[in-house]
Amino acid sequence: MNIESGIVYSAAFLFLVKYSRLESITNHIKARLYQRELDNALRVLRPPASLVDFCSNDYLGFASSARLKEMVLAGLDANPGYTTGSTGSRLISGNDTFTEDLEQQIADFHQEEAGLIFNSGYAANVGLFSSLAQRGDTIITDELIHASVIDGARMSHANKYIFKHNDPGSLEEKLKVAKGRIYIAVESVYSMDGDEAPLNEIAELAEKYGAGLIVDEAHAVGIKGPGGRGCVNLHGLQNTALARVITFGKALGCHGAIVVGSRALRSYLINFARSFVYSTAAAFYTHLSVKMAYQYLQETDHQVSIEKKISLFQALSRHLPVAISDSQSAIQGIITCGNERTKGLSLKLASHGFDVRAILHPTVPAGKERLRVCLHTFNSDEEISGLINTLQNHL
Ligand SMILES: Cc1ncc(COP(=O)(O)O)c(C=O)c1O
Structure with a gap:
């Protein structure tokens, strides 16, 4: 074989390799979707229906509250200099006193020292769990915990245990064998069944074993507790839980989330929570609507x-x-x-x-x-x- 035909052959070989790799990716995508269809579990996006x-x-x-919309529009009028985008992450150009004041107002409302806003509840849980727990530590979660906690825990490289849903006995079994610093993750109101965690018993176990209790209040805030403050306030555990994740996209009708806890925790997350550090901050409108939603919550x-x-x-x-x-x-x-x-x-x-x-x-x-x-x-x-x-x- 001369040099020219050798070059042609190797180019053809590389083309075939590339083609078959691309084909294998396409086949993989199609096969997984097909399996979902066979399982009757294929997810599809639907346009809103008038149901x-x-x-x-x-x-x-x-x-969809006309009153809340009115409050937000009045807030926009009162801040004519607002920009449509935040222009960067909070650590670069996306921070302002409005957002920091809002974080403190929300923390005060939930009777906590401090708070840090994330772009979503998903980002809050991923940032919190992936940054707090280190290799050698242990995260213990209820078996029905939200996917965002599971993803954050996976990213942390910590040991992971799952306890039986709402079963303090099962939690204690895991606590007995847990190593390193221990974090317990529960939802105060579970997203699939709406049932509540036995927070007092779980908090007692956290205290007994020196574990950090983290409560996701996504489905409790607005509905449960004094003035809709959530279940942690309902049970007077605000100084017991290490952190609470509160989402704005459920009863508050907005978008985003906040982690409330100690000032040190806030500072830790600003430094180590990658979903906070490496993401553009939400725009003024989003934070304004959250501020107004908290006001509206207290109005009626x-x-x-x-x-x-x-x-x-x-x-x-x-x-x-x-x-x-x-x-x-x-x-x-x-x-x-x-x-x-x-x-x-x-x-x-x-x-x-x-x-x-x-x-x-x-x-x-x-x-x-x-x-x-x-x-x-x-x-x-x-x-x-x-x-x-x-x-x-x-x-
Ligand atoms: C318990 C729980 N935590 C966190 C999230 C995520 O919140 P977000 O929708 O703001 O990302 C949800 C939303 O489905 C949830 O149900």
Whole structure:
């Protein structure tokens, strides 16, 4: 073979290698999607439907509140110099006194020393867990903890243990064998079933074993505790928990999250939480709407309105021939079992005008698939009874 044909052959060989690698990537993508389809678990984005909302996290109706919108617009008028973008991460050009004051106001509201805003609850949990725990430390999580905590814990390289859902005995077994500094992660109100963690017992165990307790209050703030402060305040644990993650995208109807805790913790996160350090800060509008949402929360007793809807749903759903989650929160789980059945029921409800989402395996364990009903202050009593009647006819 002469030099020229050698060059042609090796170019052809490299082309084939490249082509088959690219083909293998495409096949991998298609195969995984196909498997999801076979499992009846393929996720697709849907445009908003004009159905009765029994699925959003806007429990108190803040996201669509005319009053809150008015407050935000007045805030924009009062700050004509605001920019549409924050222009950088908080450590470079994206910081301002408005955001720092807001962090302190929120921390004061939750009776904590300090707070640090993140761009989302996901970013807050990932930043918190990945930076706090080090190799040799241990993170112990409830088996139903949110994916953002799991991802943060994975990134930390710490040892990981999972305890049985809401079971202090199971937590203690893990605490007995845990090494290094120990962190316990729980949600005060669980996102799938709306049930509450036994926070007092968990806090006692944290104290007994010298563990740092971290409570994700995503689904509790606005709904639980005095003035909607959440379950940590409800149980008077504000000086006991190491940190609380509070998200703005649920009952507060906004976007973003804050970690509240000690001043030292805030400073630690500013230095080591990579999801904080390496991300552009949210724009003024986002922080302004959070500030106004906290003001609106204190303006009216929203908790009484949501509690009425929860009581009505519980009274009516008692007669359904399926298990209902043990929840005193805005999230109610109807355990329907099986991806196909649960998806079918969700579609049937949609055809009757109700938007109730199916929570499928692998998001929940196989056999625990459910309809997740989110109640809102704006759901009328007729809508709630209509939903239950429709379920009664199709279960
Ligand atoms: C318990 C819990 N933590 C954290 C998050 C993430 O919050 P965000 O939607 O602001 O990223 C969620 C949202 O699904 C959640 O349910």
